[in-house]
Amino acid sequence: MIRAAAIDIGTNTTLALLAEGDGETLRTIKDSLTPNHLGEALREDGTLPADAIALNVDLLNELVREFRSKGAADIVACSTAVMRTARNRDEFQRAVKDIVGIDLKILSGSQEATLTYTGAVSALELLPHERVNVIDLGGGSTEVISGQGNVPGQSVSLEVGAVNMTKRFFTIGETAQPDEIARLRHEVRMIQGNLFSPEYHSNVPWILVGGTPVTLAMLKLGLTRYQPEKISGVELTLEDIDSMIGRFAGRHPDELQALPAMPPGRGKFILAGTLLLRELFDVLQISAGKVSERGLRHGLWLAHFGRQEV
Numbered sequence: 308m309i310r311a312a313a314i315d316i317g318t319n320t321t322l323a324l325l326a327e328g329d330g331e332t333l334r335t336i337k338d339s340l341t342p343n344h345l346g347e348a349l350r351e352d353g354t355l356p357a358d359a360i361a362l363n364v365d366l367l368n369e370l371v372r373e374f375r376s377k378g379a380a381d382i383v384a385c386s387t388a389v390m391r392t393a394r395n396r397d398e399f400q401r402a403v404k405d406i407v408g409i410d411l412k413i414l415s416g417s418q419e420a421t422l423t424y425t426g427a428v429s430a431l432e433l434l435p436h437e438r439v440n441v442i443d444l445g446g447g448s449t450e451v452i453s454g455q456g457n458v459p460g461q462s463v464s465l466e467v468g469a470v471n472m473t474k475r476f477f478t479i480g481e482t483a484q485p486d487e488i489a490r491l492r493h494e495v496r497m498i499q500g501n502l503f504s505p506e507y508h509s510n511v512p513w514i515l516v517g518g519t520p521v522t523l524a525m526l527k528l529g530l531t532r533y534q535p536e537k538i539s540g541v542e543l544t545l546e547d548i549d550s551m552i553g554r555f556a557g558r559h560p561d562e563l564q565a566l567p568a569m570p571p572g573r574g575k576f577i578l579a580g581t582l583l584l585r586e587l588f589d590v591l592q593i594s595a596g597k598v599s600e601r602g603l604r605h606g607l608w609l610a611h612f613g614r615q616e617v
Contacts (some may be wrong), residue, residue, distance in 0.1 A: 310336070312374040312394030313608035314367065316386040316411070318346035318446030318470050320518055321363070321575060322573050323370045325377060330613045333429070333605065334376065338535060341366060342572035345595075346446045346470035347479070350533060353394040360395075364402045366476040371407050374571045378561075383611045385412040385601070386541075388468060416464025418605060419443075420450040424459035427514045430539070433457060444517040444584055446470035446576065451587070453511070467498055469519055469580030479575055482559045491579060495586040503574025513596035515543060518573060519580030523551055523567035524598040533570065535600035544595040548585045555581060 310327040320617070321343045326333040343366065348359035371382055384403070390396045390413045403411040414422070423443045433439065435456040443450040445468045453463040476491040477483045524541040525533070555563055555578040564574025 309612050310378050311608065311612045312371075312379045312382040313604045313611065314362065314370060314382065315604040316343065316367070316384065317344070318389040318448075318468060319343065319389070319520075319572070320446070320570075321366060321370070322602070322604050323374070325374050325379060326608055328613060333608055333613070335406045337374075337533075338356040338600075338604075339370075339572065340533060342570070344572065345414060346468075347474070349389060349393060351591045353392060353532060353561070355389075355395055355399065356391050357527070357554065360399050360402055364406050364423060364595075368407045371409065373474075375395045375462075376543060381612065382409055383412070383607055384409055385603070386413050386469075387414050388416075388445060388466070391415070392447065400406065415452065417462060419448070420452045420462035420464055421459050422606030422610060423450055423516060423603045424452040424454050424606070425457065425609055426458055426514050426607070427599045428454070429605050430601055431512055433587075438512060440511050441514045441516060442453055442520075442584075442587060442596065444469065444515070444587075446518065449517075449583065449587070465498060465540075467495060467583060469576040469583065470604070472583060473576045473579040477579065480560060482557065483578055485556075487512070488556060488582065491534060492586055493584055494580055496590065501612055513591075513593050515584075515598045516598040516601070517580075518570070519584055520598045521600060522568065522570060522577055523581065523584075524569075526551065526566065530569070531567045538598055538600045541598045542595050545585075545588055545593070548581060548588060549580050552578070552585060553573075592615065601616070 312325045313600045315322045321341045323339045323434040326335050343363050346388050400411045424441050427441045433456045447468040449465045452459050454460045478488050524538045560575040
C-alpha cells in the first residue's frame with residue numbers, strides 16, 4: 308500500500324489528488340480543484356507573465372507541502388495544453404524544480420489522452436474487450452479516446468478548449484453575441500472534420516471528463532459545491548446540453564458565475580465549453596454520456612504508483 312499524490316496543472320484549473328492504493332486500484336483521500344487562470348493569462352505572443360508563473364508555482368508548492376504533511380511518500384506533477392503552448396514553459400519548469408523541488412512533466416496530446424482514458428475508466432469494472440469512449444474537454448485542448456477495457460486505443464487531441472475558444476471568439480467579461488456564438492460553432496465543426504467515424508462508435512458508451520461536463524452535472528443536480536461522489540455517473544443528454552446553452556446564452560459572465568453550482572472562475576468560460584461539447588455530440592452522433600469525476604490525475608497516479616501499464 309502506497310500513499311502518494313498526482314497533480315495536473317491544466318489551462319484553467321489545477322487538480323490535485325492524494326490517494327493510496329495497492330498498485331491495482333486507488334482510494335481517494337483528498338481531491339481538490341483550484342482555479343489557476345493560466346490560459347487566461349497566456350499572452351498573444353505565447354508567453355506566460357511572471358506573476359502568473361509565480362502564483363502558480365506558489366500554489367503547487369502549497370499543495371505539495373500539504374500532501375507531504377498528510378503522509379504522501381511521493382508526488383508527481385504534470386501540465387498539458389497551456390504548457391505545450393507557452394513559449395516560456397522552461398521558465399515555469401525551472402521555477403517548479405528550484406522552489407518546489409519536483410520535476411514538472413509536460414505531456415503531449417497523445418500522452419494526455421492515454422492517461423485520461425486510464426483514469427476515467429479506473430473506477431469501472433470493465434471486461435477486457437468491452438469498448439468505451441472518453442471525451443476530455445479541457446480549457447486548452449480536447450481529447451477523444453476509444454479503448455477496450457482498461458486499454459486505450461485510438462485517440463485524437465484537438466487544440467480547442469473552453470478557455471482558448473472563449474478568448475478567440477468572445478470578449479472576456481462581456482455577454483457573448485449571437486454572431487460570435489455562430490462563428491465559434493462553425494469553427495469547431497471545421498476543426499473536428501472527420502474526427503472518428505460515428506458508425507464505429509454506435510452503441511458504445513461515452514464517458515465525459517473535464518471541467519465543463521462536471522459543471523453541467525453539478526447544475527443538473529442542483530449542487531452548490533463540488534461533490535465527486537454525486538457527480539460520478541450523472542448522465543448528460545443532448546437535450547440537457549441544449550437546455551444549458553439556452554440557459555447560458557445572452558447572459559453576462561457575472562450572472563453565470565453567480566449560479567449556485569458554478570466553480571470559481573468558470574462562469575466566463577462555461578458557454579464556450581458547452582457549445583464545444585454540443586458540437587462534439589453532433590459530429591460523433593452521441594445522444595448521451597456519463598460524467599466521471601476521474602481523469603488525468605488518476606491515470607497519472609496509476610502510471611507512476613500502480614502496476615497498470617499505461
